[in-house]
Amino acid sequence: MPKIYTKEQLIARLREIRDMGWVKNARQGNVGGVGNTLEDLLGIEENNLPIPNASEWELKCQRSNTTSLTTLFHCEPSPTALRIVPSILLLKYGWKHDKAGKRYPLTEMSFRQTISGAIRSDRGFKVVIDRKDRKITISFDAKAVDPRQADWLDSVSNKVGLDELNPQPYWGFDDIYHKAGTKLLNTFYVLADVRKNSDGIEFFHYNRILKLTKFSIDGWLDSIEDGCLYVDFDARTGHNHGTKFRLKQNELPRLYKAIEEI
DNA sequence: GGTACCTGGAA
DNA sequence: GTTCCAGGTAC
Numbered sequence: 386m387p388k389i390y391t392k393e394q395l396i397a398r399l400r401e402i403r404d405m406g407w408v409k410n411a412r413q414g415n416v417g418g419v420g421n422t423l424e425d426l427l428g429i430e431e432n433n434l435p436i437p438n439a440s441e442w443e444l445k446c447q448r449s450n451t452t453s454l455t456t457l458f459h460c461e462p463s464p465t466a467l468r469i470v471p472s473i474l475l476l477k478y479g480w481k482h483d484k485a486g487k488r489y490p491l492t493e494m495s496f497r498q499t500i501s502g503a504i505r506s507d508r509g510f511k512v513v514i515d516r517k518d519r520k521i522t523i524s525f526d527a528k529a530v531d532p533r534q535a536d537w538l539d540s541v542s543n544k545v546g547l548d549e550l551n552p553q554p555y556w557g558f559d560d561i562y563h564k565a566g567t568k569l570l571n572t573f574y575v576l577a578d579v580r581k582n583s584d585g586i587e588f589f590h591y592n593r594i595l596k597l598t599k600f601s602i603d604g605w606l607d608s609i610e611d612g613c614l615y616v617d618f619d620a621r622t623g624h625n626h627g628t629k630f631r632l633k634q635n636e637l638p639r640l641y642k643a644i645e646e647i
Numbered sequence: 648g649g650t651a652c653c654t655g656g657a658a
Numbered sequence: 659g660t661t662c663c664a665g666g667t668a669c
Binding site: 452499504507611621626 | 664665
């Protein structure tokens with residue numbers, strides 16, 4: 386049974402965990418171990434923060450030494466009925482997976498793109514904010530494709546042509562606002578130092594705890610346009626890992642109107 | 648069992 | 659910093 390906390394008890398427990406210093410990674414070898422271990426220490430189940438108004442709160446945890454982006458949440462683009470990632474992006478704009486014929490079948494395709502609102506990717510993709518129609522769209526511009534992707538561009542030309550995406554994947558402002566409202570309205574953000582012993586056993590020190598409240602949709606849109614917040618497609622033929630919004634390190638407070646170190 | 652979602656990283 | 663990639667769970 387998961388432990389039930391009041392908000393004050395949860396904060397007190399997080400402080401206790403911070404003051405424990407180094408704790409062993411409970412899921413050695415698993416990249417998600419930093420979050421799993423914290424959940425174990427709290428005695429809670431995954432994605433189920435057992436506090437009052439739990440639906441308004443999120444617990445996010447991150448290695449402080451990582452350069453990787455923070456995944457905020459997943460959300461498949463509209464129109465969802467078209468299943469646009471596996472049916473269009475992967476089939477028409479995908480490429481042969483690096484491990485096709487090795488780990489995967491010869492026919493394995495890949496469509497992995499971390500897409501910015503500030504610059505186009507080398508395959509010509511960009512996130513564009515459409516404030517008039519209140520949506521976040523994905524745009525493709527063949528003219529912006531880097532020469533080193535020329536072979537791939539030829540394949541796109543043969544399969545679907547070089548015009549703008551049709552339809553363009555998008556997320557409505559209201560969709561994002563409501564999604565963020567269920568995932569990011571209030572967040573406990575925990576940063577962990579990492580140490581690995583000579584025997585390869587990994588330890589964490591959960592030494593920084595921030596309480597972030599009051600989600601800001603304007604901060605969200607500005608972060609996209611500034612190139613701090615990315616849309617990340619992540620599909621291969623046998624597994625669509627899903628489309629996610631990912632944030633640069635240390636930028637999470639931009640998405641909130643209030644921040645408090647606890 | 649397929650889809651959408653979760654946690655992330657290596658070069 | 660950009661490109662491309664990973665195992666796992668809820669329903």
